[in-house]
Amino acid sequence: MIFRTISDLQAQVVAWKAEGATIGLTPTMGALHDGHLSLVKRACEQCDRVIVSIFVNPTQFNNAADLETYPRSENRDVALLDRVDAVFVPSITEMYPEGFVSNVRVGGLSERLEGAHRPGHFDGMATVVMKLFNISKADIAFFGEKDWQQLQIVRRMVKDFNHSIRIEGCVTLREADGLAMSSRNRRLGENARRRAPALYSAMQKVADAVRSGAERDVALDVGIQILRDSGFESIDYLDVCEATTLTPAEKSGASLRVLAAAWLDGVRLIDNLVV
Numbered sequence: 001m002i003f004r005t006i007s008d009l010q011a012q013v014v015a016w017k018a019e020g021a022t023i024g025l026t027p028t029m030g031a032l033h034d035g036h037l038s039l040v041k042r043a044c045e046q047c048d049r050v051i052v053s054i055f056v057n058p059t060q061f062n063n064a065a066d067l068e069t070y071p072r073s074e075n076r077d078v079a080l081l082d083r084v085d086a087v088f089v090p091s092i093t094e095m096y097p098e099g100f101v102s103n104v105r106v107g108g109l110s111e112r113l114e115g116a117h118r119p120g121h122f123d124g125m126a127t128v129v130m131k132l133f134n135i136s137k138a139d140i141a142f143f144g145e146k147d148w149q150q151l152q153i154v155r156r157m158v159k160d161f162n163h164s165i166r167i168e169g170c171v172t173l174r175e176a177d178g179l180a181m182s183s184r185n186r187r188l189g190e191n192a193r194r195r196a197p198a199l200y201s202a203m204q205k206v207a208d209a210v211r212s213g214a215e216r217d218v219a220l221d222v223g224i225q226i227l228r229d230s231g232f233e234s235i236d237y238l239d240v241c242e243a244t245t246l247t248p249a250e251k252s253g254a255s256l257r258v259l260a261a262a263w264l265d266g267v268r269l270i271d272n273l274v275v
């Protein structure tokens with residue numbers, strides 16, 4: 001069933017809670033792919049009732065052209081969600097009515113990596129996610145590890161605000177050639193699509209080098225070279241970080257993650273990998 005207003009969804013949530021049902025939430029911006037559907041599947045396995053939100057959140061876009069061209073396919077998305085109990089598709093004014101001025105900011109974590117290249121992105125993301133948590137009263141929310149930094153920020157926010165929701169991180173789904181599934185992949189031309197898996201290969205080489213004891217800078221140089229050779233126009237970042245705080249890795253042995261964002265054919269791709 002489709003819900004377009006907060007009040008309608010809230011009334012449904014009250015009824016489900018009265019039945020003692022557990023509620024799962026999968027927040028999305030639509031343009032669904034198998035990665036999203038794997039989160040939905042997990043939610044259906046673990047919760048009595050499942051809500052999927054589809055909302056291209058304008059406040060997390062720091063670039064008007066990116067917001068404009070973000071893929072949208074509501075009818076197709078809704079058809080793919082036939083097994084969920086509620087698809088929440090609010091309008092922008094429903095989520096941000098006149099007079100809306102509040103903002104959720106998760107300090108530190110939001111400033112690094114993606115945050116340094118997309119100012120305000122994580123404030124917009126955290127604000128809308130907090131609203132979705134409060135509207136849905138979900139017991140569990142499902143997020144993809146593809147957006148690793150987002151996942152860490154959401155976990156931190158839930159902890160800092162003593163929210164009772166449980167956050168489940170779900171592994172990144174990849175195409176057969178290693179490219180992480182993403183709604184933005186649709187924008188890649190044929191030639192760029194063939195070269196795009198180099199992002200995954202570059203991260204793998206960096207992770208291998210760190211594991212075999214290479215200095216961080218030496219390991220990163222290997223990855224940077226692969227991206228350049230594969231025709232990536234520019235690299236926003238390629239780094240090895242402590243997995244939770246996302247501070248640059250000082251020593252091996254800690255729980256580490258390689259994170260990358262780079263441009264190919266005018267499309268910004270991001271990905272990450274455990275070391």
Ligand code: PAF
Nearest residue numbers: 027028029057125128147
């Ligand atoms: O990951 C996304 O698609 C978005 O950042 C989210 C979590 C749906 C918030 O708009």
